[in-house]
Amino acid sequence: GMLWLQNVPGFDGVLIHIGNTDKDTEGCLLVGLTYGQITPGRYELKSSTLAYIKLYPIVAKALLAGETVSIEIK
Numbered sequence: 001g002m003l004w005l006q007n008v009p010g011f012d013g014v015l016i017h018i019g020n021t022d023k024d025t026e027g028c029l030l031v032g033l034t035y036g037q038i039t040p041g042r043y044e045l046k047s048s049t050l051a052y053i054k055l056y057p058i059v060a061k062a063l064l065a066g067e068t069v070s071i072e073i074k
Contacts, residue, residue, distance in 0.1 A: 018048045
């Protein structure tokens, strides 16, 4: 499954999912363990699948326990 961010002001259907570059998303959040520069001003995430495999069960466990999960984007 994918993690769905709810209550994002001005946005609907924002997900957290696997992907490496801006070409892998239309505004969703991508996760990775590291990143690197492709060209000046353009970056890619690395180890996105592994990062998601680590993140998903943590969030899912908290949600199933009735906890509130939030994310702060700066």
